[in-house]
Amino acid sequence: MALIPILFLIRDQVFKQADGAGPSREFDEVEASGPIVLAGFGRFNQIVGRVLRSKQIPFTALDSAPERVDFVRRFGAKIFYGDPSRIEILRAARVAEARLVIVGVDGVEESVAIVKLIREHYPHVPVFARARDREHAYTLIELGAQVIVRELFHSSLEMAREVMVAVGMPVVNAQRAIERFRDHDEAQLRHQATIRDDDEALRASAVSFAAELERLFNEDAEEDFQLTP
Amino acid sequence: MALIPILFLIRDQVFKQADGAGPSREFDEVEASGPIVLAGFGRFNQIVGRVLRSKQIPFTALDSAPERVDFVRRFGAKIFYGDPSRIEILRAARVAEARLVIVGVDGVEESVAIVKLIREHYPHVPVFARARDREHAYTLIELGAQVIVRELFHSSLEMAREVMVAVGMPVVNAQRAIERFRDHDEAQLRHQATIRDDDEALRASAVSFAAELERLFNEDAEEDFQLTP
Numbered sequence: 001m002a003l004i005p006i007l008f009l010i011r012d013q014v015f016k017q018a019d020g021a022g023p024s025r026e027f028d029e030v031e032a033s034g035p036i037v038l039a040g041f042g043r044f045n046q047i048v049g050r051v052l053r054s055k056q057i058p059f060t061a062l063d064s065a066p067e068r069v070d071f072v073r074r075f076g077a078k079i080f081y082g083d084p085s086r087i088e089i090l091r092a093a094r095v096a097e098a099r100l101v102i103v104g105v106d107g108v109e110e111s112v113a114i115v116k117l118i119r120e121h122y123p124h125v126p127v128f129a130r131a132r133d134r135e136h137a138y139t140l141i142e143l144g145a146q147v148i149v150r151e152l153f154h155s156s157l158e159m160a161r162e163v164m165v166a167v168g169m170p171v172v173n174a175q176r177a178i179e180r181f182r183d184h185d186e187a188q189l190r191h192q193a194t195i196r197d198d199d200e201a202l203r204a205s206a207v208s209f210a211a212e213l214e215r216l217f218n219e220d221a222e223e224d225f226q227l228t229p
Numbered sequence: 230m231a232l233i234p235i236l237f238l239i240r241d242q243v244f245k246q247a248d249g250a251g252p253s254r255e256f257d258e259v260e261a262s263g264p265i266v267l268a269g270f271g272r273f274n275q276i277v278g279r280v281l282r283s284k285q286i287p288f289t290a291l292d293s294a295p296e297r298v299d300f301v302r303r304f305g306a307k308i309f310y311g312d313p314s315r316i317e318i319l320r321a322a323r324v325a326e327a328r329l330v331i332v333g334v335d336g337v338e339e340s341v342a343i344v345k346l347i348r349e350h351y352p353h354v355p356v357f358a359r360a361r362d363r364e365h366a367y368t369l370i371e372l373g374a375q376v377i378v379r380e381l382f383h384s385s386l387e388m389a390r391e392v393m394v395a396v397g398m399p400v401v402n403a404q405r406a407i408e409r410f411r412d413h414d415e416a417q418l419r420h421q422a423t424i425r426d427d428d429e430a431l432r433a434s435a436v437s438f439a440a441e442l443e444r445l446f447n448e449d450a451e452e453d454f455q456l457t458p
Contacts, residue, residue: 133272
């Protein structure tokens with residue numbers, strides 16, 4: 001139960017840095033501010049871009065692969081063709097005035113290079129980053145990225161949800177199970193990032209988080225029982 | 230609006246094939262049935278396995294990488310060390326009696342080989358598959374996989390949700406936006422799989438689905454307006 005407030009704290013800090021007014025601000029003020037910049041426009045950021053476009057939120061994309069330029073133009077988005085790990089490209093895309101940058105490139109090294117560059121030159125601009133795995137996520141946390149989304153994590157949870165429903169778990173329970181797991185695992189990730197070089201502490205943390213998760217799920221099981229008709 | 234029933238139809242068929250009794254069946258009967266088999270135990274299926282374990286749902290894992298065996302044993306799960314695209318391995322894991330198989334390997338070719346093998350030898354066993362991208366998903370649909378989860382899709386949607394909230398959209402609206410986008414895109418994927426070799430029809434479908442999505446989002450925008458205090 002102590003984990004949830006930590007997560008909210010992290011999220012609140014992000015919102016404050018991002019727009020200075022918290023999450024309850026009206027949505028139609030978005031266009032008045034600087035651009036949202038998508039660094040990389042491959043499989044990951046294309047989906048992000050399509051969602052933003054659906055909600056008429058403008059964005060600027062940077063990508064070093066020429067074959068993606070036409071695709072981006074079809075979106076009516078600004079595209080800067082070039083390597084987003086070069087400072088000139090970031091400058092051309094007006095990252096200094098960006099509302100936030102989404103680093104969604106495929107490779108770990110390229111991702112780390114871009115995040116370092118933004119944090120060094122534009123420390124006031126929030127960085128939302130795609131992570132390959134836990135190790136990459138730890139590095140991104142250390143570098144000061146505000147929001148980190150592990151690239152397979154949420155799709156794996158969706159698969160787990162589908163499987164639990166298919167074997168007979170009620171849809172609401174399966175949904176609650178993956179939400180609990182997600183919040184718990186993200187809190188664990190944030191904690192473990194602070195002790196990543198301490199094997200002993202990492203092991204102890206894994207054990208205590210596993211026990212906590214089991215306790216949470218046992219509470220759920222009792223609720224499940226009461227809810228069953 | 231016509232899209233949602235199609236999705237439910239697909240899902241209902243899955244449930245019926247998977248357990249013969251629909252999604253309202255009680256969850257504690259799971260252990261009485263055959264195993265859930267995880268083909269591959271890399272980044273994707275490890276998360277699936279951890280969720281299943283949290284809910285005390287037993288599973289069997291197959292993986293060809295020896296360094297993962299210890300990791301799986303820590304889960305208390307059965308592990309078969311071997312290439313899941315070989316029929317002897319599938320036989321050893323009792324796929325014939327499996328409740329369902331989750332094909333979560335990393336490579337497209339290996340994934341397609343495993344799904345083909347299961348569909349050929351065990352056509353009664355539902356296949357839940359991880360897809361790399363749309364093209365891979367089309368192939369998996371053609372092969373008869375029942376549930377397909379694109380590996381980056383749900384994480385990209387999560388990133389889009391975080392971004393929309395950070396720029397001031399109320400949390401419930403951002404959540405609804407990604408759910409609409411997800412349902413719409415999955416229906417589009419199922420439809421486009423049937424016309425994948427017809428460029429003209431694919432283009433027409435992309436245009437009509439984009440218009441449909443815009444209409445759905447415009448309806449949302451009107452609701453948003455009424456809901457704003």
